Amino acid sequence: MGLEIHQQLDTSAKLFCDCRLELFKEEPEITFLRRLRPTQSELGQIDPAAYFEFQKGVKILYEANKATSCLVEMDEEPPHPLNMEAVETTLTAALMMNAKPVDEIHVMRKTVIDGSNTTGFQRTCVIALNGEVKVGRKIVPIQHVSLEEDAARKTGGEGNVIRYRIDRLGIPLIEVATAPVIKSPKEAEQVALAIGRVLRATGEVKRGLGTIRQDINISIPDGALIEIKGVQELEVLQLVVKYEVQRQLKLVKISEELRTRGVNEDDIQGNFIDVTHVFEQTQCKVLRKALDRKHQILAVKLPKFQGLLRRELLPSFRLGTEMSDRARFWGRVGGIFHTDELPAYGITKEEVGKLREIVAVDDIDAVVLVADNLENCKDALEAVVERAREAIKGVPQETRAPNPDGTTRYMRPRPGAARMYPETDIPPIQITEDYVRGISSRLPELLEQKFERFMKEYKLNQKLARQVLDSRHSELFESIVKETEVSPTTVAAFLTETLKALGRDGVEVEKVSESQIREIFNDVNSGELTKEAMPDVIVWLSSHENKGVQEAIKSLGLKTISGDELGSFVEKVIEDNRSLIEERGENSFGVLMGIIMKELRGRVDAALVSRVLRDKLKE
Numbered sequence: 213m214g215l216e217i218h219q220q221l222d223t224s225a226k227l228f229c230d231c232r233l234e235l236f237k238e239e240p241e242i243t244f245l246r247r248l249r250p251t252q253s254e255l256g257q258i259d260p261a262a263y264f265e266f267q268k269g270v271k272i273l274y275e276a277n278k279a280t281s282c283l284v285e286m287d288e289e290p291p292h293p294l295n296m297e298a299v300e301t302t303l304t305a306a307l308m309m310n311a312k313p314v315d316e317i318h319v320m321r322k323t324v325i326d327g328s329n330t331t332g333f334q335r336t337c338v339i340a341l342n343g344e345v346k347v348g349r350k351i352v353p354i355q356h357v358s359l360e361e362d363a364a365r366k367t368g369g370e371g372n373v374i375r376y377r378i379d380r381l382g383i384p385l386i387e388v389a390t391a392p393v394i395k396s397p398k399e400a401e402q403v404a405l406a407i408g409r410v411l412r413a414t415g416e417v418k419r420g421l422g423t424i425r426q427d428i429n430i431s432i433p434d435g436a437l438i439e440i441k442g443v444q445e446l447e448v449l450q451l452v453v454k455y456e457v458q459r460q461l462k463l464v465k466i467s468e469e470l471r472t473r474g475v476n477e478d479d480i481q482g483n484f485i486d487v488t489h490v491f492e493q494t495q496c497k498v499l500r501k502a503l504d505r506k507h508q509i510l511a512v513k514l515p516k517f518q519g520l521l522r523r524e525l526l527p528s529f530r531l532g533t534e535m536s537d538r539a540r541f542w543g544r545v546g547g548i549f550h551t552d553e554l555p556a557y558g559i560t561k562e563e564v565g566k567l568r569e570i571v572a573v574d575d576i577d578a579v580v581l582v583a584d585n586l587e588n589c590k591d592a593l594e595a596v597v598e599r600a601r602e603a604i605k606g607v608p609q610e611t612r613a614p615n616p617d618g619t620t621r622y623m624r625p626r627p628g629a630a631r632m633y634p635e636t637d638i639p640p641i642q643i644t645e646d647y648v649r650g651i652s653s654r655l656p657e658l659l660e661q662k663f664e665r666f667m668k669e670y671k672l673n674q675k676l677a678r679q680v681l682d683s684r685h686s687e688l689f690e691s692i693v694k695e696t697e698v699s700p701t702t703v704a705a706f707l708t709e710t711l712k713a714l715g716r717d718g719v720e721v722e723k724v725s726e727s728q729i730r731e732i733f734n735d736v737n738s739g740e741l742t743k744e745a746m747p748d749v750i751v752w753l754s755s756h757e758n759k760g761v762q763e764a765i766k767s768l769g770l771k772t773i774s775g776d777e778l779g780s781f782v783e784k785v786i787e788d789n790r791s792l793i794e795e796r797g798e799n800s801f802g803v804l805m806g807i808i809m810k811e812l813r814g815r816v817d818a819a820l821v822s823r824v825l826r827d828k829l830k831e
């Protein structure tokens with residue numbers, strides 16, 4: 213398999229306009245309705261899936277607000293020149309992977325047919341070619357590093373209308389494509405991780421769910437090239453790969469079996485038979501509902517398919533499910549019924565018997581039926597027949613989308629190869645040797661080098677070093693360690709484990725800014741705040757926006773007390789507990805320590821209290 217990693221950049225503006233890189237949650241300020249019209253490519257071809265959507269009269273309702281989009285995203289104004297900040301970050305990442313920058317950047321249009329781009333295409337440009345990443349001992353070739361615009365995000369849809377929000381449209385994405393050299397699920401994860409680390413080392417990429425997405429191109433011997441789009445979580449990646457291999461193996465087996473049974477593609481004829489009258493008295497709720505709406509029920513024979521439709525390809529996912537997915541996509545029906553699962557769902561044995569009689573099938577044949585209006589029924593069964601023919605050949609090429617459990621579902625046919633053409637609104641950009649040399653001279657440290665350095669320079673253990681690097685605070689860590697005398701291990705543990713634990717307890721840690729965290733450490737350094745009190749300050753700041761660290765310390769009564777104050781407080785406690793001390797002597801230390809710390813926790817260092825108490829007790 214090969215991977216395509218897509219990572220959002222954290223630039224100050226979008227790729228082709230000056231809009232901010234944010235997503236909005238509120239109601240849209242602007243909406244507009246569009247239809248996509250399929251056009252011929254430069255070579256005179258029309259994408260069949262695009263044409264199909266057009267015929268179905270699909271409309272797209274776009275949602276926008278003024279802060280996150282302008283006329284460029286609406287395709288009412290030509291794109292502005294390419295954002296050079298994004299070019300520079302992409303070049304930086306490319307050079308870190310030893311890729312060779314192109315001489316000239318040419319922005320291209322890649323036909324996209326689902327409405328996720330208002331233009332009907334996605335803009336993309338190759339920035340560098342032929343790089344590599346090291347994964348363990350293996351060198352994984354990088355075919356290209358490109359820069360492209362992110363698409364609008366789907367927010368729902370009703371009937372023939374699909375809703376998209378265009379805030380995400382135009383956010384710069386780096387695309388890194390590996391050669392198809394990956395041979396195991398584990399390796400896929402390691403490669404994704406290695407590339408992700410290079411991208412993060414640039415310091416210019418977004419963080420969080422949805423900001424990095426993996427596409428997988430996967431095939432097995434006798435299988436077919438399947439594209440799985442948009443795996444967001446690394447933990448799911450391995451599962452997706454495992455399941456896809458399993459699915460293809462099972463499909464290959466089914467094809468062998470069909471050939472043994474002596475079925476040819478020509479044997480599967482698209483004779484659709486109206487069987488509505490068979491179900492006039494049916495108890496099946498789905499069919500009843502369809503009949504009440506005056507819909508038809510159509511059936512088709514799949515010769516010698518008996519038993520194969522219930523063959524499981526993935527957990528609770530059968531060949532019948534694949535056909536159902538196709539019927540849903542091309543026929544807009546709710547799903548299909550097939551004889552491998554009948555009688556069930558309220559459909560009786562007698563009804564199945566009559567159905568078999570009318571469709572004239574032997575025991576070895578299967579029947580698929582669908583209920584909807586005539587046109588949808590025909591489209592759905594057409595898709596089922598097509599899928600059945602493909603089952604004889606083996607694995608059909610297609611694009612699939614991941615489910616959260618790692619299984620996948622049919623998304624659309626694989627797009628044709630000739631779907632790129634030049635973006636004539638944007639002039640090519642020369643990449644001079646000087647420009648590349650300048651970027652080469654200030655490449656950031658690779659994460660692996662940083663990891664080694666953190667352990668050596670700051671004496672962090674492996675786990676803490678890794679945690680700091682994986683957190684968003686690795687730069688903050690270094691600056692605090694340089695500014696203060698606080699031990700690097702304390703700083704690292706606080707920035708990773710403590711903040712994480714607070715977050716788990718529901719504290720909105722991300723509301724506390726990096727400069728506030730830095731100030732907290734400076735106060736600890738100067739003795740104005742104890743280490744123990746730091747979490748309290750974070751909790752207070754997270755719930756008091758626009759307030760400062762000093763206000764937190766004051767409000768929480770955490771101001772450390774002076775040596776004199778501590779001395780007289782300890783003397784008072786000794787006075788109050790004179791009889792206890794006379795009774796137990798030095799053994800009263802623990803009890804007294806407890807009394808004092810209960811009162812002064814967070815305002816004084818425990819080691820200091822212990823020293824003062826011992827001295828005073830001796831006195």
Ligand SMILES: [Zn+2]
Binds near residue numbers: 229
């Ligand atoms: Zn804009």
